[in-house]
Amino acid sequence: MRTSQPGASLFLSAVLAFTLTACGDGGLIAHHGDATAAGNDLFVPKTDVLLGDGQSADTTADDTVTPPDGDQPDAPPPTDAHDQDATDQDTPQPIDVPEFDVPLDQFALVSHTPGDGETGVASPITVTMTFSATVKPESISANTIFVTTHGDKPVLGKFATNDKVVTFTSAGPVQAASRVQVRVTSVVQAKKGNSLPQEALFHFYTQPMPGLAPYEKLAARYAPTVRQGVNVDSPSADLLRSIDFDGDWNLSNNAKNTKPAPTAKVAWSVIETQSHFFITYVFYWAHRSALDSKLVFDNDTAGSIVAVAKYPTEHPVALTTYFKQKADEQMWGWVTAESGLVAPGAKTPSFLRAVLPQDQLFPKAAAADTYGCEGIAGCTPRRYPAYLTASTHQSCLWADAGDKSLYECDLSPAIQVDLKWIDYVPATTGQPASGNAGAPGPVYGYELQSLHEFWWPHRDEAGANAVFVDTTFTYAPPVDRPFGGGLPVGSKFLTSGSNDNGRPPWAWMWKPGTNVSYYDMPRGTPFYDPSWALYMRLGGIDAKLPPFDATTKTGYSMDHCLHPFFFVDLRDSAPCKGSLP
Numbered sequence: 001m002r003t004s005q006p007g008a009s010l011f012l013s014a015v016l017a018f019t020l021t022a023c024g025d026g027g028l029i030a031h032h033g034d035a036t037a038a039g040n041d042l043f044v045p046k047t048d049v050l051l052g053d054g055q056s057a058d059t060t061a062d063d064t065v066t067p068p069d070g071d072q073p074d075a076p077p078p079t080d081a082h083d084q085d086a087t088d089q090d091t092p093q094p095i096d097v098p099e100f101d102v103p104l105d106q107f108a109l110v111s112h113t114p115g116d117g118e119t120g121v122a123s124p125i126t127v128t129m130t131f132s133a134t135v136k137p138e139s140i141s142a143n144t145i146f147v148t149t150h151g152d153k154p155v156l157g158k159f160a161t162n163d164k165v166v167t168f169t170s171a172g173p174v175q176a177a178s179r180v181q182v183r184v185t186s187v188v189q190a191k192k193g194n195s196l197p198q199e200a201l202f203h204f205y206t207q208p209m210p211g212l213a214p215y216e217k218l219a220a221r222y223a224p225t226v227r228q229g230v231n232v233d234s235p236s237a238d239l240l241r242s243i244d245f246d247g248d249w250n251l252s253n254n255a256k257n258t259k260p261a262p263t264a265k266v267a268w269s270v271i272e273t274q275s276h277f278f279i280t281y282v283f284y285w286a287h288r289s290a291l292d293s294k295l296v297f298d299n300d301t302a303g304s305i306v307a308v309a310k311y312p313t314e315h316p317v318a319l320t321t322y323f324k325q326k327a328d329e330q331m332w333g334w335v336t337a338e339s340g341l342v343a344p345g346a347k348t349p350s351f352l353r354a355v356l357p358q359d360q361l362f363p364k365a366a367a368a369d370t371y372g373c374e375g376i377a378g379c380t381p382r383r384y385p386a387y388l389t390a391s392t393h394q395s396c397l398w399a400d401a402g403d404k405s406l407y408e409c410d411l412s413p414a415i416q417v418d419l420k421w422i423d424y425v426p427a428t429t430g431q432p433a434s435g436n437a438g439a440p441g442p443v444y445g446y447e448l449q450s451l452h453e454f455w456w457p458h459r460d461e462a463g464a465n466a467v468f469v470d471t472t473f474t475y476a477p478p479v480d481r482p483f484g485g486g487l488p489v490g491s492k493f494l495t496s497g498s499n500d501n502g503r504p505p506w507a508w509m510w511k512p513g514t515n516v517s518y519y520d521m522p523r524g525t526p527f528y529d530p531s532w533a534l535y536m537r538l539g540g541i542d543a544k545l546p547p548f549d550a551t552t553k554t555g556y557s558m559d560h561c562l563h564p565f566f567f568v569d570l571r572d573s574a575p576c577k578g579s580l581p
Contacts, residue, residue, distance in 0.1 A: 107131065107132055107133055107189075107190045107193050108131065108132045108196065108200075109130070109131055109132075109200040110131060110132050111129075111130045112127065112128060112182070112202055113128045114204040115204070116202040117203065117204065117205075117249075118204040118205070119204070119457070120207050120208075121180070121204050121205060121206050121207065122206075123170070123174045123176070123206050123207060124157075124169065124171070124173055124174065125155070125168075125170045125174050125180060125206065126167065126168070126169050126170075127147065127168040127169075127182055128166075129165070129166045129167075129168075129182075129184065130164055130165050131164045131165075131188075131190070132164070132190075133164060133190040133191070133193055134163050134164055134190060134191040135163070135165075135166055135188065136189040136190060136191045137161040139187060139188050139189040139195075140159050140188065141159065142159070144184075144185050144188050145166070145168065146181075146182070146185070147170075148181050148183075149174055149178050149179065149181070149206075150178050150179065150460050150487055151460070151487040153487075155180065156170065156171040157170040157171045158171070166188075168182075174206050175206065175567065176207060176209045176210075176564075176567060177205070177206060177207070177208040177209065177452055177453060177456045178205065178457060179203055179205055179457055180203060180204055180205070181201070181203040182201070183200075183201050184199060184200040184201070185199050186199055208450065208452050208453040208456075208564070209452065209564045209567065209569065211571070212450070212452065212453075212564065214580045214581075215270040215580070216268070216448065218308070218372070218580065219268040219279050219281075219372070219448055220371050220426060220448060221372025221379065221381040221382070222279055222308060222316055222381070222382060222383065222384075223281065223371075223372070223381075223383060223426035223448060224306075224383050224385065224426075225384075225385050225386065225423065225424070225426075226240070226283075226387075226423065226424040226425075227387045227398055227423055227424075228240065228388045228390075228421055228422050228423070229387070229388060229391075229419060229420070229421050229437075230390050230420050230421055230422055230437035230441070231289060231391045232420055232435070232437060235435020235436075235437065236258040236286075236435060237258070237285060237287040237391070238285065238393075239258075239262050239264070239433050239435060240264045240265065240266060240283055240285070240433070241262035241263065241265060241284060241286065242262070242263065242265040242284070242449060243267070243284045243299075243454075244454075245257070245263070245265075245286070249461070249466070251466070251493055251494045252298075252464060252466075252494045253465075254286040254287075254298060254299060255286050255298040255496060257286070258286045261434050262432060262433065263430040263431065263432055263433075263447065264430045264431060264432075264433050264446035265284075265430050265447045265448070266281055266282065266426075266446050266447075267282040267284065267448075267450070267451040267455060267505075268280065268282070268449070268450065268451060269450070269451035269452050269505075269564065270564075271531075271560065272560065272561040272562040272571075273557045273559055273560055274548050274550065274557035274561060274575045275309065275310060275553075275557035276307050276309055276310060276317070276531060276557070277307070277310065278306075278307055278308075278530035278531060278534075279306045279307075279308065280304070280530075281303050281305075282301055282303040282451060282455075282505050283301060283302050283388060283393070284299075284300070284301050285299075285300045285301075285393055286298065286299065286300075287300065288300040288391065288502070289391050290392060294326075295326060295392065295500070296497065296499055297495040297499045297500050297501060297502060298493070298495040298496050298497075298502070299493035299494060299495060300324075301502045301503060301504065301505070302322060302323040302324070302388065302393050302394065302395035303321070303395060303508070304319060304320060304321045304322065304386065305320040305322075305530055306318070306319055307319075307320075307534055309339065310553075310579045311553040311554065315358070315382075316336065316358070316361075316362040316382050316384075317338075317340075317341060318333065318334065318335040318534055319333065319361060319362075320332070320333045320526065320533075320537075321386075321395040321396060321397065322395055322505075322508045323392075323393060323394040323395040323396075324502075324503075325392070325394060329509045330408065331510040332353050332396075332400075332409070333351060333352045333353060333534075333537050334352060334355070334361055334397065335355055335361075335538075336355070337355050337356065337357050337358070338358045339358075341545070341556075342355050342538065349538055349543070351536075351537040352537060352538075353397075354400070356399070358382075360399055361384060362382040362383065363382065363383065363384075363385065364380050364382055365380065365381035365383055369381055369383075369425070371426055372426075376581045383426070384397065385398035385399060386398065387409065389409065390420075390421075394409050396408075396409030396411070398411070419439055420438060420439055421437055421439065421441045422435075422437050422438075422441040422442055422444065423440070423441055423442070424443075424445070425444075425446070426445070426446060427446065427447065428447070429445065429447055430444075430445055430446050430447030431444045431445045432444075452565065455504065459471070459490055459504075459506075460488075460489060461490065464494075466494070467490060467494065468493060469490070469493070469494060469501065470492070471489055472488050473488055473489055473490065473491035474489075475489075475522075475523075475524040475528055476522050476523075477522065477529060478521065478522055478529070481525075481529055482529075482566075483529070483566050486566070489506065489507075490504065491503060491504065491506075491507035492507070505527045506524050506528060506565065507523055507524055507527075508523070508526055508527055509521065509523040510525070528565065528566075529558075531556075531557070531558040532558050535558060548575075550574065557575075559575070561573070561575070561576035561579070562576075
């Protein structure tokens with residue numbers, strides 16, 4: 001006895017349809033529908049069959065009534081299978097397959113602006129991304145395309161989708177001289193097709209703080225003349241060059257790429273207070289060579305800070321030099337007798353090397369040298385005579401005999417007898433230098449390079465083929481000084497060995513490590529807060545420096561007018577206005 005079961009027939013038909021689909025093209029199953037909001041691109045089509053109980057939620061109960069035994073309804077008339085249309089029996093029914101814009105594995109980000117690694121991008125920023133197929137607008141949001149800047153801080157803005165093009169526009173200006181990274185995740189989908197098979201990643205850099213051209217000119221007229229000692233056995237290690245002289249911003253291979261004669265460059269930056277300019281100069285070498293293997297490392301730096309009084313007329317008043325000696329970080333200091341920073345006849349503060357006449361510490365440039373003074377009436381460049389030691393790259397003053405007992409900046413007669421050097425002078429365009437040293441040696445021009453524009457944007461790039469070992473250094477200012485709570489940056493350059501590391505200027509530290517008493521400043525203070533660092537070297541409150549009077553333009557100020565590394569710009573305020581020619 002047979003009983004008609006239409007519900008079971010429906011169940012078997014649906015299962016069969018599902019099975020046929022599942023046994024077919026695997027890509028079709030995975031990509032038949034759209035990805036969910038959670039980013040899952042696996043799509044299972046809806047079916048009326050619930051595989052748990054065999055009954056469809058959309059199907060009514062079976063309305064066939066089963067009479068008592070012996071009273072069964074008439075069976076349907078038998079059919080002859082041979083009489084059926086062969087087409088109905090043997091030909092599979094057509095399946096509606098969507099037409100994709102591109103093959104499922106070829107949906108990709110094909111181009112974008114700005115380009116990867118592009119510099120000087122205007123802010124607010126606009127990012128345009130072009131894909132290989134029409135983009136599904138619902139898959140585009142701040143949760144699928146991440147636009148971030150220093151510290152993985154999200155850049156706020158809006159997305160717009162037009163066919164294959166996605167545009168991001170920031171809601172406001174993005175921090176100057178900063179890296180912006182765009183991460184396009186695999187959740188982004190084509191309108192008719194698959195998600196991206198893998199993430200796409202690119203980055204670019206925003207424009208520096210505007211209005212710095214006059215400060216570059218200021219740096220030019222106080223840029224030092226440089227006497228560079230050269231080790232004739234490894235002269236390429238003693239040649240000044242750009243930190244990215246090989247063009248890849250990968251400091252792990254700089255020491256290997258030193259054979260071509262490098263264009264000589266020196267980095268600069270200016271921080272301004274109400275009373276003074278503080279100009280930092282940074283010397284960079286791809287490698288430090290030394291007889292003691294413990295003193296060998298790649299990507300070495302040294303430098304100096306020149307303090308220039310703004311009133312009554314612009315003039316240099318103090319010099320600080322920085323270098324590494326073994327594991328110690330040295331900072332030597334001098335002031336001019338005309339500066340008023342040390343009272344006439346007073347004892348030289350213990351943290352200064354000497355008080356020298358202005359013409360000795362900052363001699364006037366030769367008559368033919370007008371670099372930095374162009375168009376300024378009565379202007380004459382003043383340049384301190386720097387001396388940089390061979391191999392160990394100590395930043396010294398040629399007018400200072402150095403410390404023979406500690407092998408620091410030693411310019412004793414015995415050293416000078418065998419000294420070989422090359423001379424660098426500041427110039428509009430740097431020249432390729434060679435290691436053909438002498439006594440005297442050949443002269444080359446070096447070019448100034450903006451620290452804020454060229455070095456600072458890379459402050460958060462760490463890794464095996466990047467710039468820094470890590471980016472965990474956060475400047476902790478002295479008590480009651482500003483700029484605390486900043487974002488972490490790199491403080492140690494990559495090196496090929498496990499020895500010491502070269503440091504960027506924002507991680508310089510005044511910590512002599514000798515038997516002489518010293519004041520230990522927090523790392524980065526001389527660079528980030530040079531007015532306070534000089535104040536403390538002079539004795540702090542005991543120096544009795546008169547506070548700055550904005551009316552008479554006299555005294556000493558530690559209040560900033562311009563600080564490009566903390567994006568402070570108060571140049572239009574009354575105490576700061578009109579300080580540069």
